[in-house]
Amino acid sequence: xxxxxxxxxxxxxxxxxxxxxxxxxxxxxxxxxxxxxxxxxxxxxxxxxxxxxxxxxxxxxxxxxxxxxxxxxxxxxxxxxxxxxxxxxxxxxxxxxxxxxxxxxxxxxxxxxxxxxxxxxxxxxxxxxxxxxxxxxxxxxxxxxxxxxxxxxxxxxxxxxxxxxxxxxxxxxxxxxxxxxxxxxxxxxxxxxxxxxxxxxxxxxxxxxxxxxxxxxx
Numbered sequence: 001x002x003x004x005x006x007x008x009x010x011x012x013x014x015x016x017x018x019x020x021x022x023x024x025x026x027x028x029x030x031x032x033x034x035x036x037x038x039x040x041x042x043x044x045x046x047x048x049x050x051x052x053x054x055x056x057x058x059x060x061x062x063x064x065x066x067x068x069x070x071x072x073x074x075x076x077x078x079x080x081x082x083x084x085x086x087x088x089x090x091x092x093x094x095x096x097x098x099x100x101x102x103x104x105x106x107x108x109x110x111x112x113x114x115x116x117x118x119x120x121x122x123x124x125x126x127x128x129x130x131x132x133x134x135x136x137x138x139x140x141x142x143x144x145x146x147x148x149x150x151x152x153x154x155x156x157x158x159x160x161x162x163x164x165x166x167x168x169x170x171x172x173x174x175x176x177x178x179x180x181x182x183x184x185x186x187x188x189x190x191x192x193x194x195x196x197x198x199x200x201x202x203x204x205x206x207x208x209x210x211x212x213x214x215x216x217x218x
Contacts, residue, residue, distance in 0.1 A: 001059070002054060002056065002057060002058070002059050003049055003050075003054060003056060004049065004056040004057055004058045004059075004192065004195060005058055005059055005060055007047040007049075008058050008060065008187075008191060008192065009060075011042075011045055011047075011187060011191070012187060012188075014042055014045075015040050015041065015042050015187060016040070018042060019040030019041055019042050020040065020041055020042070020043075021038065021039075021040055022036075022038045022039050022040070022041065023036075023038045027039075045185075046217065046218070047195070047217070047218055048215060048216070048217050049195070049199065049215065049216045049217075049218075050214065050215055051199050051202055051203065051213050051214065051215070051216050052175065052212060052213050052214050055196075055199060056195050056196065056199050056216065057192070057195075057196055058191075058192040058195075063192065063196070066192070066193060066196070067196050067200075069089075069090040069092065069193075070193045070194075070196050070197040070200075071196070071197055071200050072088065072089045072090055073088065073090065073092065073197060074197035074198065074200065074201050076088045076107075076108060077107045077108045077111055078108075078111060078129055078201060079129075080108060081108045081109075081111045081112030081127065081129065082108040082109075082112075083102040083103050083104065083105070083106060083107060083108045083109040084101055084102050085097045085101055085102065085103070086101060087108075096159035096160050097159070098159055102159075103158070103159040103160065104157045104158045104159045105151075105154040105157040105158055106149075106154075106158035106159060106160060106161070106162055107149060107162060109154075110128070110149035110151055110154070110162075111127060111128055111129050111147070111149065112127050112129075113127060113128070113151075114126060114127050115127070115128070115131075117131050117134075119134065119135075119138070119139070120138065120139055121138070128147040128148075128149075129147075131147075132145055132146075132147060132167075132169055132205070133205070133208065133209065135169075136169060136171065136176070136205065136209040136211070137209055137210075140171040141171070143170065145168065145169040145170065145171075146166065146167065146168045146169070147166060147167045148165060148166045149162050149165055149166070150162055150165040150166065150183070161183075162183075163182050163183055163184050163185060163190070164180065164181075164182050164194060164198075165181060165182065165183055166180075166181035167179065167180055167181070167198075168181075169205070171211060172214070174211060174212060175206075175211060175212045175213065175214035176202065176205060176206040176209065176211040176212070176213055176214060177214050177215045177216070177217070178198065178201075178202045178205075178215075178216050178217070179217045179218070180194070180198050180216070180217065180218040182194065182218070194218070195216075195218060198216065198218065199216050202216050
């Protein structure tokens, strides 16, 4: 049993035994027949994985195709910096496609948006992804290596507000750590998915920055 398996089982038990029901709260999501898609939830779930020792994949089910699709999505956001459905190999975002073929100003759009950042080399214009990579190579002691795509000015133009919205990258002892923040997560559908894709991203960023990989906190 992997650490991911153990965390998944423990969290599911916590939800079943102590979760809050959404019934009567007028949830946004609906089933196809129009009825409310109610659920049970808990607050403040945190899990920690030492990715340097074990890749956090749930082995309780076959994840062969899941991990490929999960990494495809994270590359769509962080490498392609795209919001276009046509740029994503899987069809997981099809239901949120807008008339222009995008998901609006969400996810990859936000990662590719350029800002002026204050750096040791002066003001530099770059997007959030390039800023993270710049700091990992040039200012590893920084505690400001962060991203945030929950951009309030653009929320109205997003087909769906981001669930995974923030990261913080920390270098300690020559090893790269990642903290991932989410506002919401479907435990059965997305927990293993998000864990695998951002653990993979952690490995990628460590490799290109000449660092060893260590803890992933989510």
